[in-house]
Amino acid sequence: MLQMSRNKASIIFCAILVICSLSSFNSVHLRSKMCLRRFYDSGSNFSLNISSNSATLNGRLKNSSGTEVDASFNLNDNIGNHDGILIWGSGGFAGSCFSCELTSTYSMRCTCYNSVGGTSTTSVDLSRLENSNGSFNENLDGIRINWFSKNFFRYGMYL
Numbered sequence: 001m002l003q004m005s006r007n008k009a010s011i012i013f014c015a016i017l018v019i020c021s022l023s024s025f026n027s028v029h030l031r032s033k034m035c036l037r038r039f040y041d042s043g044s045n046f047s048l049n050i051s052s053n054s055a056t057l058n059g060r061l062k063n064s065s066g067t068e069v070d071a072s073f074n075l076n077d078n079i080g081n082h083d084g085i086l087i088w089g090s091g092g093f094a095g096s097c098f099s100c101e102l103t104s105t106y107s108m109r110c111t112c113y114n115s116v117g118g119t120s121t122t123s124v125d126l127s128r129l130e131n132s133n134g135s136f137n138e139n140l141d142g143i144r145i146n147w148f149s150k151n152f153f154r155y156g157m158y159l
Helices: 002-034 141-158
Strands: 036-038 043-050 055-062 068-074 079-082 085-088 097-102 107-113 119-125 129-132 135-138
Touching: 043 068, 043 097, 055 129, 055 135, 068 135, 079 107, 085 107
Parallel strands: 085 119
Antiparallel strands: 036 129, 043 055, 055 068, 079 085, 097 107, 107 119, 129 135
């Protein structure tokens, strides 16, 4: 009986992967129409502006006509400090982190306080930010698919 359940779960998982692949193909097509691409492949002059209560990524991004325009993205609204580790999905890291810099691999590295008063050097990948016609845009498509594939067998086999 357990073998049959696993086979059904495997078939469902494979079907979902095929659907996700097809939707990814359409998503890539739609993205090219909307000019979405990794920000660092289509811009220049990137810098961080960080104070005790704000943090922005600034740069010049190409719009659909190929002209570079000024753009900024509020990192402090989207990145938080979770016990000395930078994470996406929360906010307010600027109040508890310092010495932040943009790395050559387009991550942001900071020294952040943890819950016991110590500090740690941590970084967060900024590659989820894309250029949308000269503006920064946060892309969550790949993140949702990755979460699903990592957690399907953990939870899905027992549904």
